[in-house]
């Protein structure tokens with residue numbers, strides 16, 4: 056079968072592309088997804104996040120390689136294995152990042168990707184309740200809901216505490232003022248997840264020129280005899296091998312773990328890695344799988360002397376009340392993310408930009424180590440405060456484990472491997488204690504459950520982080536965009552260096568991780584990527 060465009064991976068980015076490339080009716084588009092459809096109600100209801108966290112049907116449930124700096128722990132790396140990808144199972148916090156994140160992308164040899172260049176795409180993709188303005192869009196497919204005014208009352212205590220310490224307030228992290236404490240926006244519409252699958256793909260499904268194949272595991276990209284042009288793709292579907300031909304382009308959208316894996320299986324990677332697995336070299340491209348980045352976070356747990364969301368969620372009556380409220384009004388805790396308040400702070404006066412992101416959750420839960428267990432609130436009135444450094448400098452890599460496409464890739468984020476990243480852990484830990492010392496927050500706190508008062512020195516705080524931190528699921532950068540073939544994989548038009556007919560459009564192209572949550576930036580990359588592809592059509 057032949058199509059104009061073949062898209063590998065119906066994730067956050069892939070669904071945007073499928074819509075944009077098929078919209079004119081001029082081109083035939085094939086979208087290939089290893090997972091199934093997002094028909095379950097749990098994809099719609101925001102609280103469904105907890106149901107998908109350890110669900111092997113819809114989640115690849117990857118783990119990192121043992122991390123040296125984290126006591127050799129293997130860090131959980133969930134990834135969506137379903138239409139909508141990780142965007143169907145994520146926590147929906149909607150933050151674009153700081154202007155300098157994208158200006159750094161541009162400075163890496165990528166003209167056209169500075170903040171002023173990408174802002175129009177951020178505006179295009181969103182439907183913001185305030186309508187069109189300098190910073191927002193009022194008619195895009197992805198609906199944005201500010202949670203301000205709807206959050207649990209304990210979030211106001213957090214904001215007041217930050218005020219007492221003189222921290223700035225941000226009314227909109229996606230507006231002109233990024234720095235400060237505030238309430239997050241989420242990508243929901245009427246209390247339901249607004250993923251790129253729901254907002255872009257579902258409305259496009261009736262187009263005769265768009266075909267979607269589920270349970271289609273992409274094995275590799277196929278090339279012509281000259282080995283310079285991608286001509287198609289091979290997949291395995293229900294145990295059967297199939298191939299598809301692309302008249303114009305193959306576009307990889309399998310995400311930061313699986314896009315480099317597909318390239319490596321296809322012979323586009325460092326020649327030494329290919330030799331190790333006896334894969335013929337199509338193109339020696341040493342940066343494939345390198346430059347992997349992520350955000351690493353840790354939670355501090357508190358017992359409160361006032362009710363928190365734990366009280367409602369841990370009683371059947373409380374759950375019933377929340378359920379009824381959600382059904383009748385599409386509002387309340389079930390309509391929101393558990394990450395409600397937080398913000399962006401400077402760890403010390405020397406920082407030129409906010410370098411720490413905080414989350415204040417009106418409930419507390421431990422992530423169970425046993426992945427058969429479910430996420431449950433702690434059995435007391437509790438809340439948690441969590442931080443992650445915004446722009447860590449540790450770099451890791453993705454590498455195939457074998458020639459078999461069904462074997463998961465080896466993920467080595469090489470967490471906490473630079474002094475800057477270690478320093479920021481200490482800054483973040485101190486910031487948590489400082490904020491919790493604000494009179495308002497002290498007034499509602501019975502005690503710090505974890506790490507607890509015995510953890511006091513920098514060394515102890517760092518050790519607590521090493522023993523307890525986890526990914527906040529923002530893997531990116533493993534096929535970075537840049538001008539240089541040695542250190543990057545795609546050019547500023549997202550074309551794989553030195554090959555025709557092959558692009559990458561997903562989180563793997565980030566030259567550097569953004570300062571906030573990554574989903575918004577992935578959607579922007581997909582909108583801009585679609586424009587670039589159509590310009591070159």
Ligand SMILES: Cc1cc2nc3c(=O)[nH]c(=O)nc-3n(C[C@H](O)[C@H](O)[C@H](O)COP(=O)(O)OP(=O)(O)OC[C@H]3O[C@@H](n4cnc5c(N)ncnc54)[C@H](O)[C@@H]3O)c2cc1C
Pocket residue numbers: 063064065066067068069087088089090132133134135136137138139140141142144145146147148149150271272273274308309310311313314317527528529530560561562563572573574575577
């Ligand atoms: C649990 C969780 C919580 C998160 N919370 C937030 C949040 O609150 N806010 C935020 O901004 N970001 C969040 N993120 C991150 C965000 O969702 C991702 O950055 C974003 O979805 C990445 O988009 P992508 O298109 O690069 O990859 P994905 O969305 O992961 O899509 C990749 C797709 O490719 C498919 N695929 C992979 N391999 C193959 C193959 N070989 N053949 C065919 N298909 C394949 C996958 O099944 C998937 O559908 C979270 C992520 C997770 C996992």
